[in-house]
Amino acid sequence: MKQLVTGDEAAAIAAKLARVKVISAYPITPQTIIVERLAEFVANGELDAEYIKVESEHSALSACLGSAAVGARTFTATSSQGLMLMSEILFVASGMRLPIVMANANRSLSAPLSIWCDQQDSVAVRDCGWIQLYCENNQEVLDSTIQAFRIAEESLLPVMVCFDGYILSHTAEPVEIPEQAEVDKFLPTYKYPYLLDPEKPITMGAVGVPEYYEEFRYMLQEAVLKSKEKIIEVGQAFGRQFGRKSDLIECYRSDDADVILLTMGSLSGSIKEMIDEYRGHGERVGLVKVRAFRPFPAKELVDSLGHAKAVAVLEKDFSPGSTGALFSDLSGAFVNSRESPLLLNFICGLGGRDVSSLQIREATKAAMEAAKTGEVKKTVRWLGLRETMVGLKP
Amino acid sequence: MKLPPSTIILKPGNSEQNETGSWRSLKPVVDSKKCNGCGLCWLYCPEPAITKGKPVVIDYRYCKGCGICANDCPVKAIVMVEEGQK
Numbered sequence: 362m363k364q365l366v367t368g369d370e371a372a373a374i375a376a377k378l379a380r381v382k383v384i385s386a387y388p389i390t391p392q393t394i395i396v397e398r399l400a401e402f403v404a405n406g407e408l409d410a411e412y413i414k415v416e417s418e419h420s421a422l423s424a425c426l427g428s429a430a431v432g433a434r435t436f437t438a439t440s441s442q443g444l445m446l447m448s449e450i451l452f453v454a455s456g457m458r459l460p461i462v463m464a465n466a467n468r469s470l471s472a473p474l475s476i477w478c479d480q481q482d483s484v485a486v487r488d489c490g491w492i493q494l495y496c497e498n499n500q501e502v503l504d505s506t507i508q509a510f511r512i513a514e515e516s517l518l519p520v521m522v523c524f525d526g527y528i529l530s531h532t533a534e535p536v537e538i539p540e541q542a543e544v545d546k547f548l549p550t551y552k553y554p555y556l557l558d559p560e561k562p563i564t565m566g567a568v569g570v571p572e573y574y575e576e577f578r579y580m581l582q583e584a585v586l587k588s589k590e591k592i593i594e595v596g597q598a599f600g601r602q603f604g605r606k607s608d609l610i611e612c613y614r615s616d617d618a619d620v621i622l623l624t625m626g627s628l629s630g631s632i633k634e635m636i637d638e639y640r641g642h643g644e645r646v647g648l649v650k651v652r653a654f655r656p657f658p659a660k661e662l663v664d665s666l667g668h669a670k671a672v673a674v675l676e677k678d679f680s681p682g683s684t685g686a687l688f689s690d691l692s693g694a695f696v697n698s699r700e701s702p703l704l705l706n707f708i709c710g711l712g713g714r715d716v717s718s719l720q721i722r723e724a725t726k727a728a729m730e731a732a733k734t735g736e737v738k739k740t741v742r743w744l745g746l747r748e749t750m751v752g753l754k755p
Numbered sequence: 756m757k758l759p760p761s762t763i764i765l766k767p768g769n770s771e772q773n774e775t776g777s778w779r780s781l782k783p784v785v786d787s788k789k790c791n792g793c794g795l796c797w798l799y800c801p802e803p804a805i806t807k808g809k810p811v812v813i814d815y816r817y818c819k820g821c822g823i824c825a826n827d828c829p830v831k832a833i834v835m836v837e838e839g840q841k
Contacts, residue, residue: 458761517760555763564764573758580760 366536368529371499372438372464372522373398375506377408378544379462381436383428385413385421389443390476391526392466396438418443422450422461429459430565432553434510437461440526441468441482448486451519455490455581457566460513460553463491464506465523466530467626467677469712477713478526479677480626484654484686490581492516492588493655495625496524497611499534504605505652507544511595514551516588523654525627525677527713539603547602589656609658612665614640615647620728621666621702624675625651625687628709628716632675635721646725651687659694666691670732671703673724675744677710684741703731709744720744775802779820781835785810789832796824796833 366374373395376384384403386396402408411428415421418439429435439447444465454461469479483493492512496502502524509520524530557565569577592609600606611629614636615621622632629650639646649665651658666672676685683689688706695701707724710716723744731737748754759765792809804818805811810832813824825833 456761555759555761555765562767564767565761567762567764569762573762576758577762580758584760 362538363535364538365533366499366538367394367531367533368496368499368502368524369394369466369531370398371503371536372506372524373402374538375503376436376462376464377402378539378541379434379436379507379510379548380545381408381410382433383411383413383425383435384437385415385424385428385435386437386439387415387418387421387443389418389440391468391478391530392438392440392443392464394530395464395466399436418446419450422447422454422463425461426450426454426457426459427557429454429461429553430457430557432551432556434514434551435459435461436463438464438466440466441470441476444482444486445470448489451486451489451491453566454519456577458517458581458584459519460510460517461519462506462509462513463519463521464502465521466526467523468526473712475712476526478528479711479713480523480525481678481711483521483523484678487655487686490518490585491655492518492520492585492592492653494520494522494592494653495651496522496529497627497629497650499529499532499536500605501607502529503536503538504599504603504607507539507548508595508599508607510548511598512588512591514553515595516584516591517554518584518588523626528627537603537605543602547599585656589653589658592653592656607652609651609653609656610661610665611650611652613648613650615649615665615669617645618647619645619670619732620725621647621649621669621672622675622721622725622728623649623651623662623666623672623687623691625654626677628675628677631716631718632721635718635725639725644729646729654687657690657694659690662691663694663698666702667698667700669702671705671728671737673705673707673728675707675709675716675721675724677708679708679711688741703728703735703737704740705731705737706741707744708741714745716744774816775819776816779815779818780838781820781822782815782838783813783818783820783822783824783833784836785813786832786834789830791830791832793829795827795829799823799827
């Protein structure tokens, strides 16, 4: 059945359909609606779950560690500063291999204080050992959240489902809501293999002395790399059952494209519109959308971008003193390839600034120019930057 | 030996096998004449490496030498001496 829901509501409905047993979260804009809806579901008796109220995000995720350790399907949600406050525990969750699912409504980081969208928050914690999935629309928020539980439980890794704040979190779209029985079939009750059980005491999260630490970190690396197969497998299984399959990346009219735009999140939708326009004029332009940012689909990106002359990476984050994170990862992916397209980086949409069709055209034009001349004039550019304000122009 | 995926110890009670006495640089020594057997040191010992009695008995296999017992003893029956001294 299709319903008109916001991205936040889609995430909450997905968690309910997954029959989560424990929710521990702290409200923060623009994620708050998720935990409000879940609180209502529990209060109304629609969802049989423990709703743990806490005093901070640090505690929220800490409570999630405990509930995942006793084998309860566990969900939390946050944004921005909340994710930063969780950052210590993020590493604990992945290091302890606890299958927690979190929704992150992407919001920029302070300072300057901003409640609006960019992807700096989740990108900043890309090294925390969580799987990160980025959504283009509210349907993907629902689908990816349901899939996230199966990916998490079968990989023993926590999964973060990221979607753009306000652009998705507060915007209503028609979303196909699956039947409970169907979701039950897709997500059977699971059993955590190292259950914390007073009857059979074990120690969890013990110290990793120098003789062991490196081995545990290597196993985490292997697990996150291997989760690529699981993301594909679960995405296909979801497709067979619900008719909408997911993958690590999505290629949109890019197979024969000379110029490819690469991005993640809701910007993909806007770019698809532009691609259709370019194609209408006979320009060979395409889009590749990154759905899984961690594990990074390096091989898949090299395979699907390798034939292009130029790739423009548009992203709502940057690493001060370096480039955008997606761009630097992509550059790394091509490092030992015999041939690489020219790579251009466009920082855009920071702090909730709309990325206009004009800006997408500007990026495409620069990439086309590079494709034509074989030269990149400027590797990293900021779209929509008002140059007089920063002293670049008088 | 294949490790579990995280630092999970499946067999409980192994702290008994892990003798921590070698960590010590200062060693608590009980003056059996002064000790009144009140048990405060036993209560506060974080290990626990003290057996109650009059005088109390310290298990040097596990005592890390933190000195809480000496600090809390109301009759000053415990003194910390450098390891290697009598």
